[in-house]
Amino acid sequence: SICYLDGQYLPLEQARVSPMDRGFLFGDGGYEVIPVYSRRPFRLEEHIVRLGHTLAAIGLPDPHSAAEWAAIVREIVARNDWQDQSVYLQVTRGADDKRNHAFPAEVRPTVFLMSDALVTPSVAQLESGVAAVSAADFRWLRCDLKTIALLANCLLRQQAVAQGCAETILFRDGFLTEGAASNIFIVRDGVMLTPPKSHLMLPGITYDVVLELAQRHGLAHEVREILEDEVRAADEIWMTSSTKEVLAITTLDGRPVGSGRPGPVGRQMHAWYQDFKNTVMRG
Numbered sequence: 001s002i003c004y005l006d007g008q009y010l011p012l013e014q015a016r017v018s019p020m021d022r023g024f025l026f027g028d029g030g031y032e033v034i035p036v037y038s039r040r041p042f043r044l045e046e047h048i049v050r051l052g053h054t055l056a057a058i059g060l061p062d063p064h065s066a067a068e069w070a071a072i073v074r075e076i077v078a079r080n081d082w083q084d085q086s087v088y089l090q091v092t093r094g095a096d097d098k099r100n101h102a103f104p105a106e107v108r109p110t111v112f113l114m115s116d117a118l119v120t121p122s123v124a125q126l127e128s129g130v131a132a133v134s135a136a137d138f139r140w141l142r143c144d145l146k147t148i149a150l151l152a153n154c155l156l157r158q159q160a161v162a163q164g165c166a167e168t169i170l171f172r173d174g175f176l177t178e179g180a181a182s183n184i185f186i187v188r189d190g191v192m193l194t195p196p197k198s199h200l201m202l203p204g205i206t207y208d209v210v211l212e213l214a215q216r217h218g219l220a221h222e223v224r225e226i227l228e229d230e231v232r233a234a235d236e237i238w239m240t241s242s243t244k245e246v247l248a249i250t251t252l253d254g255r256p257v258g259s260g261r262p263g264p265v266g267r268q269m270h271a272w273y274q275d276f277k278n279t280v281m282r283g
């Protein structure tokens with residue numbers, strides 16, 4: 001595949017970054033994953049705005065305007081073969097001549113984008129849902145930033161994979177935060193619930209779309225703190241992300257969620273999401 005590195009488009013296997021890059025040494029950078037349907041980036045502006053928030057919060061000057069970012073993303077999409085892609089974009093605080101926690105005097109950010117075929121959940125996964133485990137959320141207190149320092153998320157996701165599951169649902173001080181790489185929605189008595197945005201979770205682009213769709217279609221919903229016990233007693237649980245879209249979680253820690261099958265509200269939301277996606281793609 002073709003990637004982008006510091007102003008150049010080149011085959012991914014030819015791309016080279018210095019081992020002194022602060023992304024490599026410190027996980028010092030921000031990133032985005034942008035889904036592309038029929039060669040059209042979905043919610044591109046929102047992803048670029050979120051990247052801007054991340055970079056501003058970590059004191060890394062944004063190397064590109066929104067228009068420049070959009071142009072680079074579109075070029076990467078054009079140069080790769082797939083109709084549906086997932087574009088990965090990252091910016092790090094670049095290389096210094098010595099390893100030093102403090103920022104370099106002159107920062108030259110490293111900008112890297114690559115793309116892959118977009119793999120959304122299979123028909124089988126949509127029909128049966130996926131299994132999840134739970135864990136204590138031991139991440140830092142700036143989970144609202146999409147930084148490349150993802151060791152905690154990797155360890156937490158691996159707990160699920162080690163048990164043959166797809167996702168780890170995180171609880172902090174008895175409350176739901178999110179998944180290791182997704183936001184979480186639950187349904188109780190027909191009402192869709194999800195936690196409010198805070199520094200304890202990533203403000204998902206898909207999370208926003210799901211809330212917009214609930215609003216538009218008049219689905220009863222509440223954005224509020226959710227107790228761990230409420231999640232365990234939920235009729236439905238879903239995970240949302242740019243690549244998983246809206247995916248039912250049908251077992252949690254080995255116990256069935258509700259009926260143990262994807263529920264009616266989640267099926268409806270998945271259908272609205274597909275519909276919305278297709279409308280935007282045609283538009």
Ligand code: PLP
Binds near residue numbers: 183
């Ligand atoms: N929360 C975390 C920790 C994530 O890594 C992700 C994305 O992968 C999400 C939530 C979902 O965000 P989005 O809907 O923008 O993909």
